[in-house]
Amino acid sequence: MNIEKVRNYLEEKGADGILIRKRNNFSWVTEGRYNHIVQATEQGVADLIITRKDAYLITSEMEKRRLIEEECSQIPFDVIVSALDWFKNTDVLIDEVSSGMVMTTDTPYKDWEVVEEDLGLIRSVLSEQEITSYRDLCQSAASAVEELCRTVKPGQTEYEIEAELAAKVLPQGIKPQVILVATDDRIHRYRHPIPTGKVLDKKAMIVLCAERGGLVANVTRFVHFGELPEETIANKAAVARIDAAMNFATVPGNTAGDVVKAGIAQYEKEGFPEDWKLLHQGGLTGYASREFLADPETPYVIKANQAYAWNPSLPGVKSEDTILVKEDGIEFLTHTDNWVYQEIDMGNKKIERPDILTR
Numbered sequence: 001m002n003i004e005k006v007r008n009y010l011e012e013k014g015a016d017g018i019l020i021r022k023r024n025n026f027s028w029v030t031e032g033r034y035n036h037i038v039q040a041t042e043q044g045v046a047d048l049i050i051t052r053k054d055a056y057l058i059t060s061e062m063e064k065r066r067l068i069e070e071e072c073s074q075i076p077f078d079v080i081v082s083a084l085d086w087f088k089n090t091d092v093l094i095d096e097v098s099s100g101m102v103m104t105t106d107t108p109y110k111d112w113e114v115v116e117e118d119l120g121l122i123r124s125v126l127s128e129q130e131i132t133s134y135r136d137l138c139q140s141a142a143s144a145v146e147e148l149c150r151t152v153k154p155g156q157t158e159y160e161i162e163a164e165l166a167a168k169v170l171p172q173g174i175k176p177q178v179i180l181v182a183t184d185d186r187i188h189r190y191r192h193p194i195p196t197g198k199v200l201d202k203k204a205m206i207v208l209c210a211e212r213g214g215l216v217a218n219v220t221r222f223v224h225f226g227e228l229p230e231e232t233i234a235n236k237a238a239v240a241r242i243d244a245a246m247n248f249a250t251v252p253g254n255t256a257g258d259v260v261k262a263g264i265a266q267y268e269k270e271g272f273p274e275d276w277k278l279l280h281q282g283g284l285t286g287y288a289s290r291e292f293l294a295d296p297e298t299p300y301v302i303k304a305n306q307a308y309a310w311n312p313s314l315p316g317v318k319s320e321d322t323i324l325v326k327e328d329g330i331e332f333l334t335h336t337d338n339w340v341y342q343e344i345d346m347g348n349k350k351i352e353r354p355d356i357l358t359r
Contacts, residue, residue, distance in 0.1 A: 002029050003077050005122055006050050009115075016101035017051040018115070019094060024287040025106050025116075027214025028123045032133070033071045037063075039175065043107065046071075047090070048079075049097050055079045058093045062086040120291045124284055126305045131324065134215050134286075134307065137174065138322050138333035141210040141217035144168040146339050149223040149357050152204060158183055158195035161204065169210055177216060177289055180207035188316045191279035202226055205318065209289040216289045218282075218309040219334040220320035222356040232356070235314045237342065238270040240353040242312040243319035244344045246281070247330055247351065250323065252304050256283060256294035263312055264296065272314055282310035285322060307333070319353055 006029060010018060020026055021043045026035040035044030046059035046067055057079040059067055064083040072079055082093045094109070105112040106119055126134065148165050158181040166176050182193035183200040193205075207220045224232070242263055249262035260281050267276045283294040286307045292298065302308070304327045311320035324331040341352040 001076055002031060002123070002127075003050060003055065006119075007052055009118065009122060010050070010052055010104075013104065013115070013118075014102070015104045015113075017049055017098060017103050019098070019103060019105040019107070019109055019112065020048040020050060021105070021107040021109075022116070024214050025119060025123070028287050030071070030075045031129070032213030033074050035067075035071070047094065049094065051101065056097050057081045058090050058097070059083050060086040060088075060090065120284075120288070121300070124286045124291055124306050125303055126286060126307065126324075130215065131305065133213055134217070134322075134324070135333055137210065137212050137215055138217040138219070139336060140172055140174060141169065141208055142219045142221075142321075142334035142336050143338070144172075144174075144210075145206050145208050145219050145221045146336060146357075148206060149204070149221050150359075152200065152206075152223060154200050154202070154225055156200050157197050158186075158200070158204075159197055161200070161206065162195040165206065165208060169208070173212055175211045176208060177211050178207065178209035181205070191313050191318075203232075203316075207318075207320070214287050216285060216287065217334060218285055218289055218311075218320060218322045220311065220318050221339070221354060222317070224356050224358050226358070228356065228358060232316055235317045236356055237344075238272070239312055239314045239317045239319050240342055240344050240355075241346065242266040242270060242314075243310060243353055244346050244349075244351045246310045246312065247323060248346065248349060250302060250308050250310070250325055250330055252302055252325060252327060254302050255298060256292070256300045256302060256308075257296050257298040259302075259308075259310070260294050260296045260298065263310070267312070270314070275314055276312070279311070279313045279318075281312055282320070283308065285309045317356075321354070 023036045035046040045063045049056040061083045103112045104115045106116045161181045162179045181195040182205045187205045203224045210217045245266040246263040249259045280293045284291040306325045309322045321334045340355040342355040
């Protein structure tokens with residue numbers, strides 16, 4: 001269980017306990033449960049204090065009943081519940097429980113050591129149960145984006161496309177963390193475009209970062225109406241080769257910085273030596289859309305059972321999937337086998353990367 005990973009960390013750290021306030025850490029420790037009400041916040045309405053022997057749920061009386069009946073009933077460990085009236089600060093409960101202890105935290109609290117970076121690296125190594133859940137999420141997220149690409153129509157606004165994607169995933173218990181939609185010239189002008197009221201004419205880029213049970217799937221797909229311009233044909237093949245180079249470099253023992261360097265080298269081969277600077281290239285994922293954004297100097301060593309999402313881009317095109325790192329290669333978790341793909345030949349290796357759907 002993930003709570004045992006936390007307790008092992010506390011022992012190695014020489015700490016007595018940890019305060020967990022962030023939503024993704026709550027979901028990780030509780031194996032998929034939620035502590036939030038407001039979507040647009042990192043913290044929830046309930047905190048966990050994990051010690052080497054006990055677990056405490058700190059919340060308000062207003063939230064207590066629902067949490068006990070709908071969330072805590074699913075938690076794979078016992079919790080001691082402490083609650084105060086909603087108009088009182090629960091910090092007093094935190095201080096009571098942690099009195100006399102050497103404490104750490106995932107969010108700044110008093111003078112306790114913030115160990116969120118350590119937690120990110122621990123939670124990023126996924127269990128078999130988490131991998132199974134992640135596969136299902138990634139397939140659902142990718143299928144939703146791909147189905148939308150098959151049904152969007154010229155004349156729709158980017159807002160309308162965004163709404164249709166949200167409507168596809170929300171009934172599945174999937175929460176959109178990020179939806180990016182850009183059409184036509186906005187894809188060329190902006191590498192990181194949020195949706196606007198612009199109307200689709202010929203081309204759309206649809207991006208989804210989708211969360212369920214704390215895990216986050218990341219995927220990008222393109223649709224084009226009519227014949228592809230020559231520039232787009234060339235660039236989509238070039239960005240797929242950059243993506244392939246990065247994914248081939250994502251092996252246990254390499255650093256995340258090594259992967260970015262492999263991508264930069266391929267950018268140069270493709271004739272775009274500076275384009276890697278126009279959009280972040282991705283990084284470690286799992287319980288966050290990106291645990292960190294990798295750059296050429298990122299020292300974190302890649303491990304088996306971690307997930308990465310790289311997203312190289314060139315003018316008018318981008319390539320992004322969520323992958324699982326294995327001892328003997330990688331698995332594209334968002335590869336559905338129900339899309340158009342381009343086969344990329346990288347010398348002694350071949351790989352399929354998503355193509356642009358033409359309609």
